[in-house]
Each structure stands twice: as structure tokens, then as C-alpha cells.
Amino acid sequence: MSAEFHRIKQLPPYVFESVNKLKAKYRSNGDDIIDLGMGNPDMPTPIHIRNKLIETINKPKTNRYSASKGITGLLKAQAAYYERRFGVKLKPESEIVATLGSKEGFANIAQAITAPGDIILAPNPTYPIHQFGFIISGGVIRNMPIKPDENFIRCLENEVINSFPKPKVLVVNYPSNPTALSASLDFYKEIVAFCKKHELIILSDLAYSEIYFDNNPPPSILQINGAKSIAVEFTSMSKTYAMPGWRIGFAVGNERIISALIRVKSYLDYGAYTPIQVAAAAALNGPQDCIEEIRLCYKSRRDILIKSFANSGWNIPEPQSSMFAWAPIPEQFKDLGSIEFSKLLLKKTKVAVSPGVGFGSEGDGHVRIALVENEHRVRQAARNIKKYLFNK
Numbered sequence: 271m272s273a274e275f276h277r278i279k280q281l282p283p284y285v286f287e288s289v290n291k292l293k294a295k296y297r298s299n300g301d302d303i304i305d306l307g308m309g310n311p312d313m314p315t316p317i318h319i320r321n322k323l324i325e326t327i328n329k330p331k332t333n334r335y336s337a338s339k340g341i342t343g344l345l346k347a348q349a350a351y352y353e354r355r356f357g358v359k360l361k362p363e364s365e366i367v368a369t370l371g372s373k374e375g376f377a378n379i380a381q382a383i384t385a386p387g388d389i390i391l392a393p394n395p396t397y398p399i400h401q402f403g404f405i406i407s408g409g410v411i412r413n414m415p416i417k418p419d420e421n422f423i424r425c426l427e428n429e430v431i432n433s434f435p436k437p438k439v440l441v442v443n444y445p446s447n448p449t450a451l452s453a454s455l456d457f458y459k460e461i462v463a464f465c466k467k468h469e470l471i472i473l474s475d476l477a478y479s480e481i482y483f484d485n486n487p488p489p490s491i492l493q494i495n496g497a498k499s500i501a502v503e504f505t506s507m508s509k510t511y512a513m514p515g516w517r518i519g520f521a522v523g524n525e526r527i528i529s530a531l532i533r534v535k536s537y538l539d540y541g542a543y544t545p546i547q548v549a550a551a552a553a554l555n556g557p558q559d560c561i562e563e564i565r566l567c568y569k570s571r572r573d574i575l576i577k578s579f580a581n582s583g584w585n586i587p588e589p590q591s592s593m594f595a596w597a598p599i600p601e602q603f604k605d606l607g608s609i610e611f612s613k614l615l616l617k618k619t620k621v622a623v624s625p626g627v628g629f630g631s632e633g634d635g636h637v638r639i640a641l642v643e644n645e646h647r648v649r650q651a652a653r654n655i656k657k658y659l660f661n662k
Contacts, residue, residue: 280405285628289612293622304651307622309447309593309640313512313567316560322552326545336541339532340368340520344547347554348505348520355479356490364525365498367532368550370542372477372504372519375531377403378538379473379502379521382530384409389437391429391470395626395633397447400475404439412437413630416446418453423460430468440465443475445488448629448638449596450589452482455489462494462501471527472501477519480510480561482591483569492523502527509593511553512564518542518550568593571641571648578652583660586639595639597623600659608634619654 289307297303326332339345345362352358360366369375376399384390386408392401394413401411412429415422429437440461444453465472474491482488491497502523508514521531541547575595576588586597603611608625615637616622624640626633643651 277406281402285609285625288609289616289622289625292613292616296616296620301620303616303620303622304643304647304654305622306639306641306643306648306651307624308642309509309638310642311509311512311514311593312642312644313564315512315516316553318556318560319511319513319549319553323545323549326548332544332548334544336544336547338535338539338541340366340541341544341547341551344368344551344554347551348522351554352490352492352522355487356493358490358492360492360522361525365528366520366522367528367535368541368547369504369519369521369535370539371508371517372475372506372521373399374517375504375519375521376400376473376475377406378534379527379531380404380407380409382534383439383471383527387435388439389429389433389435390439390441391426391437392441393443393446394631395448395629395636396441396443397475398629400441400443401630409439413632414440416443416449416451416632418442418444418451418457422457423464426461426464430464430470436468437470439471439473441473441475442491445478445482445591447475447478447592448594448624448626448633448636450592450594452486452488452591455493458489458491458494458497462491462497465500466496470500471524472497474501474503476503477506478509478592479505481565481568481593483565483572484590486590488591498523500524502531507550507553510561510564512560513550513553516542516546516550518546568641571643571645574645574648575639575641575652578649579655582652582656584655593641595641596626597637597639599626599635599637603659604635608637612637615655615659618658619651621651621654 345366349360349362380403384407388409390404390409391414393416506519599611608627612625624638626636
């Protein structure tokens with residue numbers, strides 16, 4: 271029984287573990303850690319959503335098993351959201367499935383469509399499930415650049431021409447976690463045309479569809495004519511409505527791929543707790559001013575982070591979307607790499623961030639900073655950094 275299990279052997283050591291252990295050690299010693307590491311929203315879920323949950327819990331029938339693909343009212347609410355936000359019409363009964371967050375959806379769609387040895391084109395750096403969902407399922411990852419530009423198109427063409435077997439899936443993630451980059455409809459139009467020609471499936475992660483700044487809302491790949499013939503897109507309510515622990519997300523798009531996901535899920539779960547699904551439908555159908563309030567809160571934190579860290583000696587590019595800043599390691603610490611720099615930052619300043627290498631080898635020159643502490647704490651983090659790292 272000493273041999274490691276086959277699937278587990280495919281996974282590398284958990285990159286964030288050493289930083290997490292150090293964070294736990296300092297906390298156990300009574301240290302106050304300003305945690306800008308995990309992208310775990312700290313804002314309260316809007317009251318009308320919580321009230322709908324409480325109301326529904328008190329109805330005895332709602333405590334029974336739910337529907338794996340999502341209750342009808344929730345699927346219709348998601349269809350309505352896509353039509354008003356993107357102008358995209360979706361059939362609730364066949365083109366939408368509710369997932370236990372977009373992460374679970376990605377993992378299970380990988381199980382549904384991947385055969386051993388399938389070539390998957392995925393960004394590097396990127397959110398880990400975009401690669402490891404397929405690795406666990408027996409796929410082979412080929413790294414793609416993250417910036418949505420002509421170089422991305424050239425790399426895509428090169429992979430299709432020179433790979434054997436031909437790639438099966440292209441993963442895109444805009445706004446990107448961790449880099450915060452966004453894509454345009456022109457970029458989506460180009461990759462949809464290419465992938466249709468070469469019969470590639472596109473999986474688009476749009477979890478940060480509503481966390482954007484400067485009046486530039488991210489588009490959906492499904493806005494491109496014909497995209498639904500090859501694409502599935504994932505969204506999440508975690509950040510949009512400050513509902514991370516509720517675990518509600520969606521996969522929408524191509525009927526055949528959605529059908530495969532529904533079939534896999536039917537063997538694995540009974541869906542989210544019905545009162546949570548009812549409350550999620552109320553969120554999508556109800557007043558949407560809460561989204562703007564959440565967005566403005568992230569924008570304020572972003573502005574304070576960029577300004578205060580710059581005043582401390584650490585210049586960070588201003589993210590245009592998402593709840594993250596993708597911060598280059600300061601020049602004098604670059605040789606440490608992202609893990610050792612994150613540990614140094616934690617040791618000296620009691621500020622926790624995520625090492626960039628945890629999102630892929632190409633991320634090692636950066637750390638990810640999450641906007642999950644209030645403005646006062648962000649300013650305190652900047653003061654600590656200035657005092658202990660840039661005071662020489």
C-alpha cells in the first residue's frame with residue numbers, strides 16, 4: 271500500500287502549501303496577517319439574496335434532493351442574464367447547466383470530454399483548474415500565452431499545425447485570473463473562426479464578467495456568430511454577488527458538450543441545495559444595483575492598492591478587471607522567485623500574497639495580490655512593506 275495512486279502522481283506538489291503553513295504558524299503565534307493571498311471575497315452577500323435563502327429553507331419540500339443540472343427557475347434566470355447582458359439567447363433546458371462553482375464545472379467537463387492523451391491548449395499562467403482538471407482526466411497540456419494578441423494567434427496556429435494528435439480543446443480566460451488581462455470581441459472573432467475551421471472545442475472562463483473598471487465590460491465569446499457550435503462558457507456568482515461559499519456557477523453554450531457535462535454530473539451529485547439555487551435565481555432576477563456596489567468597492571481597493579504600494583516603493587500595473595493585481599516582483603528581490611519572495615514578504619511585513627508560480631511556470635516573476643481586505647488594511651500593508659522592505 272506504499273505506492274502512490276496513479277492520478278495523484280500526475281499532480282505536482284501544492285505550490286501554495288509552504289506559504290500557507292508559514293501563514294498558519296504566524297497566526298498561531300498571535301501575529302496579525304494581512305491576507306491578500308486567496309481570492310476569497312469578504313463582502314456580505316446582499317440582503318435580498320440572504321432573505322430569499324431563509325424564506326426558502328422554511329419550506330419543508332426544499333430540503334429534499336435537488337436537481338443535478340439545476341432547478342428550472344435558476345436555469346431560466348441565467349438565460350435571462352445572458353440575454354440582457356450580452357444579447358445572447360440560450361435554451362435553459364439544453365444549453366445551460368448549474369455547477370457547484372465554475373471550478374467544479376471545469377473539472378467535470380474535463381472528465382466528460384477528455385480521452386487519455388488528448389492535447390489541451392491552456393494558458394500559462396492561469397487558474398490551476400484550467401490545466402489540472404485535464405491532467406487528472408488524462409489529457410496532455412500544451413502551454414499558450416496569456417496575452418490576447420497576434421502572438422497568441424500565431425502560437426495557436428503553430429500548435430494545430432505541428433501537434434500530433436491535433437489539439438482537442440482551447441481554454442481561454444478573460445478577464446484572466448491571475449493576470450487581470452481582458453479580451454476584445456475582435457480577438458474572440460478570430461479564435462472562433464480558427465477553431466471552427468480546425469474543429470477545436472473552446473472553453474471560456476468568464477468568472478469575472480462583472481468585476482471590471484473604467485466602464486469597459488468584458489464580452490462573452492458567445493456573442494460571436496457561430497461560437498455556440500464549438501464553445502462552452504463558465505460564469506460564477508461568487509464574485510458578482512459576493513456569494514463564494516454558496517458555490518453556484520454555470521456552464522452555457524454548445525448543447526452536445528453541455529449534455530456530456532450533465533451526464534457526468536448526474537453520476538456525481540444532486541446539485542446545490544435547493545434553497546441556495548432559489549436564492550441564486552432571486553439574485554439574477556432581482557435588483558442589480560448590488561453588482562455596481564460590489565464593483566465600486568473593488569475599484570476603490572484597487573486604486574488605494576496601486577497608489578499606496580507605489581508610495582511604498584513597489585510599482586504595480588493597474589488591473590482593468592478582476593479582483594486581482596498581477597504584481598512583478600521588485601527588481602532587488604527577483605532572484606528569489608515567487609515562492610521565496612512571498613515567504614519573505616510574509617515574514618518581514620506580515621502581508622500574505624500568492625506566489626505566481628502557483629499559476630504556472632511563466633508566473634514565477636510575479637505574485638498575485640487579491641483585493642480582499644478593506645482600504646485601511648491595504649494601506650497598512652503598504653506601510654509594512656515600505657518599513658521592512660524598501661527602507662534602505
